[in-house]
Amino acid sequence: MTTANALYDVPGPKTRKRHRLYGIASTAVILGLLGWILYLLFDTDQFTYTKWMPFEYKGIQELLLRGLGNTLKAFGLAAVLSLALGTLLAVGRLSDHRPVRWLSTLVVEFFRAMPVLVMIFFIFVALKVQPLPALVAGLTLYNGSVLAEVFRSGVNSVERGQREAAFALGMRKVHVMSYVLVPQAVRAMLPAIISQLVVALKDTSLGYLITYEEFLHAGKLIASNLDYDLPFIPVVMVISPIYIGMCMLLSWFAGWVSRREQRSPKTEAVDVAPAEPGTLLPRVQ
């Protein structure tokens, strides 16, 4: 690890001793920090029975599960729809017809530059749509636009010779795309696509702000219950590991796919994208 970059030489015995000293000191500081947080938790009585009692009730458990189900439902819908929209917009941006290209570029750039929450609120408040469709529509517009850029850069990153060879064999554009470029591009871009889906999963929590009854909303309902002595911290301690765990699982999957595709002989003519969501810096040429 330490020799993996340009920063250090292989340490000698003296340096190793010094590093060990630093290691012990920093471990002590970090453990102290954790201990302080634990002390604060006990000091403010977060581990009393009344505060953790609600999680024993079936009704509360069902409420949480229903919230989780609603989160996953919104995520599933948004994922499928934004993949569809992304494909459509990418086809538009790669079109041979200038008006189509301009129109899809405009759509993509606009929705990438807008905060996703502004779109969700616009659909929810101004168009007076129900929370779930509003959330899904907002997520679809944003993630679809980002995915369109991911698809497009994937197709463009396939080695030029592939396209030229396909055209030289007399294939039409549709065939060049569907038999040669897109299969390679999708393989290469799969990690980036999955990472963008992690963003979509994280953003489903915005539904909380427009009163969609998702996971966070269920947590809020329990946390504001006076009967259980306002168990806010316990609720956060239950909800966040589940939420973060789901996202981590999906991120880890993206990383796994990335490593796998890099080894695959089918991606020789294209660079596999790292497992990171699409970057966003509008190009001002």
Add this chain to the structure above:
Amino acid sequence: MNVLTDNFSTFGDGFLGTVELTLYASVLALVLGFLMASFRVAPVGSLRVFGTAWVTVLRNTPLTLLFFAVLLGLPRFGLVLPFKVFAILALGCYTSAFICEALRSGINTVPRGQGEAARSLGMSFGQSLGLVVLPQAFRSVIPPVGSTLIALAKNSAIAGAFSVTELLGTYRTLSELGYNIVWTFVWIAVGYLIITLAISALFNVLERKWGVAR
């Protein structure tokens, strides 16, 4: 049109609120991100573990959950600050994880030979870092840091829903006053476009000045 002219001060307050949030949170994110990036490449194991855990957890946390936990949770520990400070804290910590990754991959783009050559010339650790490695890393991190800060400006909209004065929150005041909601949102959108395009223009200038095609 008169939605804007009648309520210029409301929009102005919101706009300035968003700019302020973005600015302070950017500073916090850059400082924390730099710290975490240096932790992640440090030769000390426990710091590396800490940096990695920080980045992995925050990158996979929904920002709304973080806002929820920070703005409504920290007061339970007796820490009472204005909501704006909490919002800056949440935004800054969240974004620092992404800044850290951008900086770290920037350091990794510097070829190993550069550091080795610097040391073989007898440069100390500080010299090889400050004169050779970091200047080259800086050039390649401009675009990713720019896009991260744009994402930060857009994420600041969430603060509005937790009753911090910012641009998106202005719609509530204006719809109570009975103004056309669609036009209100058009001007809010224009405000966000101004901010994101300004950041993007700034980073394009930086990149033209210092960026390098590698």
